[in-house]
Amino acid sequence: MSYLRIETKCVQGGYTPGNGEPRQIPIIQSTTFKYATSEDMGKLFDLEAEGYFYTRLQNPTNDAVARKICELEGGTAAMLTSSGQAASFYSVFNIASCGDHVVSSSTIYGGTYNLFAVTMKRMGIEFTFVEPDCSDEELEAAFRPNTKAVFGETIANPALNVFDIERFAKAAHAHGVPLIVDNTFATPVNCRPFEWGADIVTHSTTKYMDGHGAGVGGCIVDSGKFDWTKYPDKFPGLCTPDDSYHGVTYTERFGLEGAFITKATAQLMRDFGSIQSPQNAFLLNLGLESLHVRMARHCENGLAVAKFLQSSDKVDWVKYPSLEGDKSYELAQKYLPKGSCGVVSFGLKGGRAAAETFMKNLKIAAIETHVADARTCCLHPASATHRQMNDEELAAAGVPANLVRFSCGLESAEDLIEDIAQALEKVAD
């Protein structure tokens, strides 16, 4: 359905029922699938025939939902994972292994940073983190002969800067490696990274895609555009026979459009098993059906709240990519002309104490370690996720003690602003 507009793909993509079949994607809550003969099943194991045999590898409900996200992003193949963390891990580990190196933007989700800098380092994969607005020389210097990928987030969580996808894609391609973009905060409704040169897109579907705080999940989408076969020495896993899978060479058997996702399914999902449950995939699809409607409202509320905060004399600074004067405003206009997201971060003039008073007095916005949900929620990192750090360490990590992260839900913007206003009034001058 690639000719359809994004709104129609959100509602109808991925699944077209036949005559008399269920209108809604059926939940195939089955671990396994039955065959008449062992030969029939053998063909599936050899990847010679398409079909299902065990839900750890593939499940029809999950495939339908992955197909919808694939259509939304304009890719050629996609897979669901149990979480965004699993998607980030698989997207890199599918092409990098012990002894390899990856260039990553430094402003990425904290969980991804830890995965890269600590856990994957223990697996022998090294990461060089570059500032997203680094000079061309600094970016160039980050690459090594063993670099296998470049990674960044369209809108960084929680830094909220916009990633210059086109620039990083050009640099990655000049070094013969793909650009992987985590598109969680923007969603394909607001930005489709493949249109700007990205090769692989990942998602934490836990956020806007689900949108209702109902299920943790992730997704990986391949654009099918990166030509692995031009660099067979760099990507032997895709370009030479896989002994652990009957000697299949993924690029030969599945083409550029299918090699990356088939390898990630056949090897990584087989061995690590981070599958999404079919039940959760069904819930995710309900979220996707209204993603385009919800994103517009999240962005409207985000901008209204950001403007209000900017006008308050209790507020020191406001960070929101679509706010005029923001450091990322130009990039947001280029990559996110329809709006960025519902998350706004700001600092209170009264520092840590003011932030604590403000949070305590909110009535509609709930205190949660969550973002991108239908219900407005907020977090004071200095007293929650980052509470082990002192004020100096917090400032160095780019999360000052006065920072509040405010995730605008789908409520009335007037109510959100009134709630913020009354909580700000409680903060001492």
Ligand SMILES: *Cc1c(COP(=O)(O)O)cnc(C)c1O
């Ligand atoms: C939350 C998040 C993740 C991790 O996703 P989980 O579903 O929590 O595992 C990755 N990237 C970004 C940008 C996120 O916001």
